[in-house]
Amino acid sequence: MHASEIIIEPRKRASHVWRELWLYRELLFFLAWRDLIVRYKQTVIGVAWSVFRPVITMVILTLVFGKLAKLPSGEIPYPLLVYAAMLPWQFFSNTFGVSANSLVSNANMISKTYFPRIILPTTAMITSLVDFLIAFSIYIALMFWYGISPDWKILVLPLLILLASLASLGAGFFISALNVTYRDFRIVIPFIMQFGLYISPVGFSSDVVPEKWRLLYSLNPMVGVIDGFRWALLGGETQLYIPGFILSTCLSLLLFLLGIRFFYRAERTFADII
Amino acid sequence: MTYALKTEGIGKSYTIGHMRSTHTRNFREALISSTRSLVQRISHPLSSNRELFDIEEFWALRDINLKVSPGERVGLIGRNGTGKSTLLKILSRITEPTTGRASLHGRISALLQVGTGFHPELTGRENIFLNGAVLGMGRREIQSKFDEIVAFSEVEQFLDTPVKRYSSGMYVRLAFAVAAHLDPEILLVDEVLAVGDIDFQKKCLGRMNTVADEGRTILFVSHNMAAISRLCNRVILLDKGRIIQEGDPETIIQAYFAQGEQASGLLVLTPEDKPGAQIEEIGIANEDSQFASSVKVHRDFFIHLRFRVHEKLDQTRVAISVLTQDGTTVFVTMHTDENPEEKRELLPGSYCARVRIPAHFLNVGTYSLNVQIIGRRSGYGRAELDRAQQALNFRVEQTGTISLEVNTARPGVVTPILPWSLEQ
Numbered sequence: 002m003h004a005s006e007i008i009i010e011p012r013k014r015a016s017h018v019w020r021e022l023w024l025y026r027e028l029l030f031f032l033a034w035r036d037l038i039v040r041y042k043q044t045v046i047g048v049a050w051s052v053f054r055p056v057i058t059m060v061i062l063t064l065v066f067g068k069l070a071k072l073p074s075g076e077i078p079y080p081l082l083v084y085a086a087m088l089p090w091q092f093f094s095n096t097f098g099v100s101a102n103s104l105v106s107n108a109n110m111i112s113k114t115y116f117p118r119i120i121l122p123t124t125a126m127i128t129s130l131v132d133f134l135i136a137f138s139i140y141i142a143l144m145f146w147y148g149i150s151p152d153w154k155i156l157v158l159p160l161l162i163l164l165a166s167l168a169s170l171g172a173g174f175f176i177s178a179l180n181v182t183y184r185d186f187r188i189v190i191p192f193i194m195q196f197g198l199y200i201s202p203v204g205f206s207s208d209v210v211p212e213k214w215r216l217l218y219s220l221n222p223m224v225g226v227i228d229g230f231r232w233a234l235l236g237g238e239t240q241l242y243i244p245g246f247i248l249s250t251c252l253s254l255l256l257f258l259l260g261i262r263f264f265y266r267a268e269r270t271f272a273d274i275i
Numbered sequence: 276m277t278y279a280l281k282t283e284g285i286g287k288s289y290t291i292g293h294m295r296s297t298h299t300r301n302f303r304e305a306l307i308s309s310t311r312s313l314v315q316r317i318s319h320p321l322s323s324n325r326e327l328f329d330i331e332e333f334w335a336l337r338d339i340n341l342k343v344s345p346g347e348r349v350g351l352i353g354r355n356g357t358g359k360s361t362l363l364k365i366l367s368r369i370t371e372p373t374t375g376r377a378s379l380h381g382r383i384s385a386l387l388q389v390g391t392g393f394h395p396e397l398t399g400r401e402n403i404f405l406n407g408a409v410l411g412m413g414r415r416e417i418q419s420k421f422d423e424i425v426a427f428s429e430v431e432q433f434l435d436t437p438v439k440r441y442s443s444g445m446y447v448r449l450a451f452a453v454a455a456h457l458d459p460e461i462l463l464v465d466e467v468l469a470v471g472d473i474d475f476q477k478k479c480l481g482r483m484n485t486v487a488d489e490g491r492t493i494l495f496v497s498h499n500m501a502a503i504s505r506l507c508n509r510v511i512l513l514d515k516g517r518i519i520q521e522g523d524p525e526t527i528i529q530a531y532f533a534q535g536e537q538a539s540g541l542l543v544l545t546p547e548d549k550p551g552a553q554i555e556e557i558g559i560a561n562e563d564s565q566f567a568s569s570v571k572v573h574r575d576f577f578i579h580l581r582f583r584v585h586e587k588l589d590q591t592r593v594a595i596s597v598l599t600q601d602g603t604t605v606f607v608t609m610h611t612d613e614n615p616e617e618k619r620e621l622l623p624g625s626y627c628a629r630v631r632i633p634a635h636f637l638n639v640g641t642y643s644l645n646v647q648i649i650g651r652r653s654g655y656g657r658a659e660l661d662r663a664q665q666a667l668n669f670r671v672e673q674t675g676t677i678s679l680e681v682n683t684a685r686p687g688v689v690t691p692i693l694p695w696s697l698e699q
Contacts, residue, residue: 009285009368009377031408035394035401042396042437113388114409115368183305272370273289 018265021117029120033127036099040128051135055091059084062204072205077235078147084140085234086203086227089161092133093169093223094194100125100173101190104181108275118268119261122173126166133162140234154233161229168222168253174260178267181275202227207242215245222256225249277380278342279461279492280366285339285375286516287361288332289547333546335361336516339375345460348493350507350524352500352531355663356545358516359496363387363465366494381460381492384411388465390450395439399430399449402438406453420456427482428452448475455482462486465496466664480505498665499602500528515545532641532668540566541579542667551588551660552648555625556581559669569670572690573634580628580646582661588650589620590657593628596645597637598665604645605637605688621650637671638690644669 041047059080066072067079074082100122104111107121144151180186201223202210210218218224225246232241336358343349351359364370366377367385392409393402403424407417417424425431428449430441438446464483483506487493497503503510503524510527512520512534520530541558558566558579570576578595593610608630611619643665651657 007368007379007383009365009372009379011372011374027413028408031405031414035397035405038401039394039396109388110392110409112369113391115385116409116411185303269371272364 018117022119025116025120028116029123029127032120032124033131036124036128037131048135051132052139055084055087055136056139058091059087062087066204070205072209074206075208076238077149081143081147081149081235082206082231083204084143085231086201088133088136088140088234089165089226089230090198090201090203090223091136092129092162092165093172093226094197095129095132096126096166096169097172097176098190098194099129100170101176101180101186103173104177104271104275105184105187111275112272118271119174119264122177122264123170125173126170129169130162130166149236151234152236154236157229157233161226161233164229164250164253165226167257168226171253171256171258171260174264175256178264178271181267181271197223206231207245215242216248219245219248220252222249222253225253277345278378279345279347279381280341280343280377280379280494282339282341282366282377283375285336285341285362285365285372285377286334287336287358287365287370288334288373290332334516335545335547336365336372339518341511341518343492343494345381345492346490347509348487348495348507350503350510351494351496351513352498352503352510352527353513354534354542355666356547357513359513360387360465361516362513363463363494363496367463379461382458383461383463384457384459385463386410386454386457386465387463389447389454393438393446393450396437398437399428399434399441402449403453406450410454410457412457416458424452424456427455427478444475451475451479455479455486459491461492461494463494466498500531501601504528540568540667540669542663544663544666549585549661551586551650551652552582552584552591552621554580554582554646554648554661554663557644557646557663557667559667560629568668569672571634572637572639572671572673575634576632578630578632578644580630581625582628582648583625584621584623586652587620587622588652588660591619591621591648591650594647594649595630596647597632598643598645599688600641600643602665603688605642635692636689638685638687639671639673640688641668641670643667 041050044050046053062083063080066083067074103121103125104118110116111118111121176186176190198204201221207215207218207224207228219242226249228241228246228249232239339362351362353359361370363385364387365372366379367383367387369385369387390406392406394405397405403421404414404417408414412420425434428445428451430445430449433441433445438449441449480502483493483495483502487506493506495503495506507524509521510524511518512527512531514534520527540560541556543556544554546553546555556579559568559570560577560579561567561570562574562576564577566579578597580593580595582593594607595609596607597605599605610628611617644667645662645664646666647662648660649657650660652660
């Protein structure tokens with residue numbers, strides 16, 4: 002599994018990074034598998050939690066934003082509007098939340114064995130992806146319930162999932178590396194996640210944002226992802242605000258690349274300070 | 276000539292002092308100190324940062340040049356805090372060197388701890404796969420060795436039980452079994468043989484011998500000189516982060532012991548950045564409270580310990596073991612022995628502990644000490660916070676006092692004077 006010649010120097014060469022990641026791909030899946038198994042050990046309803054969490058959140062958001070605040074949803078049933086956005090949002094927030102502690106909670110592995118550290122926050126993304134797929138099957142059931150049939154746009158969904166993965170990985174790389182040195186972030190994370198739910202268009206459609214603020218609003222990378230999901234899943238005449246989507250997409254990519262860069266810089270001292 | 280492993284000028288420095296006054300820097304401190312340094316920079320553009328901040332550099336390793344040929348079995352010895360483990364950590368790529376360069380040819384496995392990555396909730400079977408993957412084995416490789424691993428571990432019946440229900444012996448056996456079936460060309464091992472009961476330790480050593488006989492390159496760190504001399508064909512002695520001597524096992528092991536004998540009876544440990552607590556001094560003092568590397572068999576003496584507590588701890592336990600030269604434990608004593616509830620909560624500060632060892636207890640001979648501090652930091656589980664292994668050697672000597680002819684050259688580890696009754 003290891004390369005045949007290894008050079009150890011004060012600074013790792015960039016070219017090694019990708020090859021190494023490939024060499025250790027099995028470890029990535031083993032760790033994801035571990036986290037999935039462990040999560041539902043000694044729980045009563047087990048995997049059903051992956052279903053309940055998004056459904057309950059959907060019900061609450063629909064009640065608050067749809068029924069109480071009476072925000073518009075156009076032709077689309079409000080629960081469906083919320084659920085289509087819940088999918089990428091929970092994927093993002095799960096990845097973010099779990100990857101934040103991924104290094105600290107595996108401190109022992111980091112100080113006693115070698116493997117590319119970036120595997121740990123990436124594991125969080127893989128496990129969240131599994132949750133996402135379970136939650137997605139509920140979405141299909143909901144579509145039948147409301148009698149909405151998907152059109153060709155659903156074929157774009159894999160690309161949107163990729164975009165959501167890149168955004169959440171980028172954020173995850175930053176937060177996990179920061180959390181190693183500054184444990185303050187552990188306290189801030191739940192706050193960021195709660196805050197993010199309200200500044201992202203999860204409980205409401207981004208159409209309620211005034212036209213002149215729309216581009217500014219798209220500075221939040223999740224705005225593009227969520228709008229993309231709604232566009233691809235809800236069918237009908239849902240429009241995609243193109244400039245905003247492009248801006249959000251570019252920011253997601255930037256977040257991902259900067260996240261990797263930041264992580265590899267910080268990585269060098271993990272074993273010493275964790 | 277090709278080398279399996281070659282290092283050129285490897286060094287590792289840690290900064291200690293002002294910037295690392297607390298174990299984990301918090302964000303506010305970092306912000307304040309970086310702002311302050313910026314202000315200082317602007318107001319005194321010519322002075323360097325170093326002077327302003329009193330950053331002290333500590334070299335854990337310095338200028339290590341090492342060449343190991345394929346098939347060589349090299350032992351690394353030296354007292355605690357001399358950089359042995361740091362060197363292994365650099366070679367296994369866990370941490371990066373500050374200076375120098377190393378190259379390794381061949382598949383490497385590093386075994387710095389058994390059971391890394393074990394998860395208590397998972398079953399034995401699941402943990403074998405997980406631990407194997409952490410150690411760098413592929414799924415196929417683990418599958419093909421699975422039966423061997425299980426047989427070696429002797430926990431067959433409990434394969435589908437979560438390891439949290441294992442006894443500690445079973446846990447360690449399973450963990451070592453996985454590690455023992457690694458198939459590297461270069462094996463880096465750090466003190467992992469000191470686990471399990473005596474029988475299992477023998478089995479582990481036997482396995483190490485087999486691995487060695489198969490012509491693999493081994494780098495072995497241990498305080499167990501018997502294991503070192505049995506396993507290695509070259510030994511390197513480290514002191515204060517440098518290689519001070521190398522050669523055949525016998526010569527170097529003798530030099531290592533000689534090093535201990537010259538000591539004053541007080542060992543001051545180099546600071547490492549340990550969370551929770553840190554052992555600072557270990558000493559042997561005679562009846563008059565003077566540090567000495569040898570004490571008299573018919574006099575009381577003291578084991579002295581100084582340690583620093585960095586944060587509030589509870590469920591603390593300070594333990595000292597006295598060992599004979601061949602590594603057998605004579606006894607273990609703990610600060611809670613007399614009164615189990617007393618002084619288990621420690622506030623930050625410096626502590627000094629003292630144990631009186633009565634006269635006529637340890638027989639004439641050379642002994643060494645293991646020290647361990649266990650405790651619970653708030654927000655963490657109870658864990659070992661610091662330890663020093665075979666840290667200080669001392670001698671118990673016979674004295675020429677005539678009244679004590681009873682004790683002349685008896686065999687045995689202890690030499691107590693016991694109450695007899697003899698009647699007719």
